[in-house]
Amino acid sequence: MDTQQDMAEAGTIRSNSAELGQGAELGQGExxxxxxxxxxxxxxxxxxxxxxxxxxxxxxxxxxxxxxxxxxxxxxxxxxxxxxxxxxxxxxxxxxxxxxxxxxxxxxxxxxxxxxxxxxxxxxxxxxxxxxxxxxxxxxxxxxxxxxxxxxxxxxxxxxxxxxxxxxxxxxxxxxxxxxxxxxxxxxxxxxxxxxxxxxxxxxxxxxxxxxxxxxxxxxxxxxxxxxxxxxxxxxxxxxxxxxxxxVYVSPAVKEYTVNIGRATRDHPHLRLGASPRAMLQLLRAAKATAALNGRDFVLPDDVASVAEAVLAHRLILDRKAVTAGEDASSVVASVVAKVPVGGESRRVSP
CATH class of the missing domain: 3.40.50.300 (P-loop containing nucleotide triphosphate hydrolases)
Known part of the structure; x- marks a missing residue:
């Protein structure tokens, strides 16, 4: 895994073997x-x-x-x-x-x-x-x-x-x-x-x-x-x-960042229902597509943050306190993304 991560940071195309297997099962080829x-x-x-x-x-x-x-x-x-x-x-x-x-x-x-x-x-x-x-x-x-x-x-x-x-x-x-x-x-x-x-x-x-x-x-x-x-x-x-x-390669740090965003919505005081595990899978897939559209073969935390509102907001259910305070699902997602730390990486540091 360390070698794989180093190669991704050098800008080399890599993917997880599980994802390659899933692509083959779907018959998508190269x-x-x-x-x-x-x-x-x-x-x-x-x-x-x-x-x-x-x-x-x-x-x-x-x-x-x-x-x-x-x-x-x-x-x-x-x-x-x-x-x-x-x-x-x-x-x-x-x-x-x-x-x-x-x-x-x-x-x-x-x-x-x-x-x-x-x-x-x-x-x-x-x-x-x-x-x-x-x-x-x-x-x-x-x-x-x-x-x-x-x-x-x-x-x-x-x-x-x-x-x-x-x-x-x-x-x-x-x-x-x-x-x-x-x-x-x-x-x-x-x-x-x-x-x-x-x-x-x-x-x-x-x-x-x-x-x-x-x-x-x-x-x-x-x-x-x-x-x-x-x-x-x-x-x-x-x-x-x-x-x-x-x-598209996803490092363990980016996966952890994605999971932390989802878990933060489940503990948010203004939400009755947070993001599901399915939402986390789809958030990561959307981030991989965003990275590819940006010309990269690896995902940055910025890719996750950029699609978080579109992927998560419609799944969340606000409680009465949030409605009274004038909050909506999009503002809650924005506050969660702003508060969740990226870990040891900077969001905008290129490999």
Whole structure:
């Protein structure tokens, strides 16, 4: 382990043998070289920014979640481009994409699929639902009932769907991009904690700035720029990009720093529910994707801190004292990251 750490500090690509084994099990093969990886990421981000004006950070976080094999929750008021971002990211990849419009009358079988009796063959046949795709866009997920929302739980965690006692595997890569309006708006059903915990990150789009909004009025009048978006990477390239992220090295000190952030949320006086162990795994994966996007084959504590709010805030439950004091989940995460020591390393010291 000491030798491995020294080599990482010299800037050499290394990864844990367990992670290499996990990548092989998923059939992702060899990763891309960092130069190829960076070029592919640049093409994806450039394609997204032709449609989404002034939201480069949101585009970067969406790409981070894709490369970290997570699921993305886009939450904000109507009309700020949540669905447009999801559709644009999906169109940049030459893969299968299905969209589900969640409504109060949507049934679980409308999501996962259903077994139908074939009279000619005298047997039941499974008809796959829209969840059988590389990228699944769930529009306004909190418009559906909790029963229908729960149809996504198994596929998001285990990459499989079980119908009538039979399990069906989903293809890789597999990503759910869900949009939702804030829960205080009429006609919505808040996502249960178990489902929020399955989303790697939550992004709030926010309103565009003046320049971006003026440019949108100029370019979006006659035809949507989404029409001109074409795939810039293949599914195989995405699998290799994911393998590249898996090969990013994480030192024991950075792992300890990540765990300490999670444990600090569980002991925080303003929280009734802190970060789960699953949240720690996803925080580290997002940090590895961030490091790769920054052109490094090793993770710094800064990579963990930079994605902590997006990965952790939507999983936390505030107590009454925090609400009374005007705190929210994002401010609590920021205070935790500011207080947790990095250990013997400086956050910004390069290897």
């Amino acid at each position: 990763g891309l070289a960092l130069a190829e990886f960076h070029d592919a990421c640049g093409r994806i981000r450039a394609a997204i920014e032709t449609v989404i004006d002034g939201k480069s950070e949101a585009a970067r976080l969406a790409l981070t979640v894709l490369l970290a094999q997570g699921h993305l929750l886009l939450e904000d008021v109507p009309g700020v481009g949540k669905t447009m971002l999801a559709k644009t990211l999906a169109k940049t990849i030459d893969c299968s994409v299905h969209r589900i419009q969640f409504t109060p009358d949507l049934l679980p079988s409308d999501v996962t699929g259903v077994s139908i009796y074939n009279q000619d063959k005298h047997r039941f046949e499974f008809r796959p639902g829209p969840v059988f795709a590389n990228i699944v866009i769930g529009d306004e997920i909190n418009r559906a009932s909790a029963k229908t929302q729960s149809a996504l739980l198994e596929c998001m965690e285990e990459h499989q769907v079980t119908v009538d006692g039979t399990s069906y595997s989903l293809d890789t890569p597999f990503m759910v991009i869900a949009t939702q309006n804030p829960i205080e708006m009429e006609g919505t059903y808040p996502l249960p904690e178990a489902q929020r915990d399955r989303f790697m990150a939550r992004i709030s789009m926010g309103y565009p700035d003046l320049r971006a909004e003026m440019e949108m009025l100029e370019t979006h009048q006659s035809v949507s720029p989404l029409v001109a978006v074409r795939p810039v990477v293949t599914v195989d390239e995405v699998r290799r990009m994911v393998a590249t992220v898996r090969d």
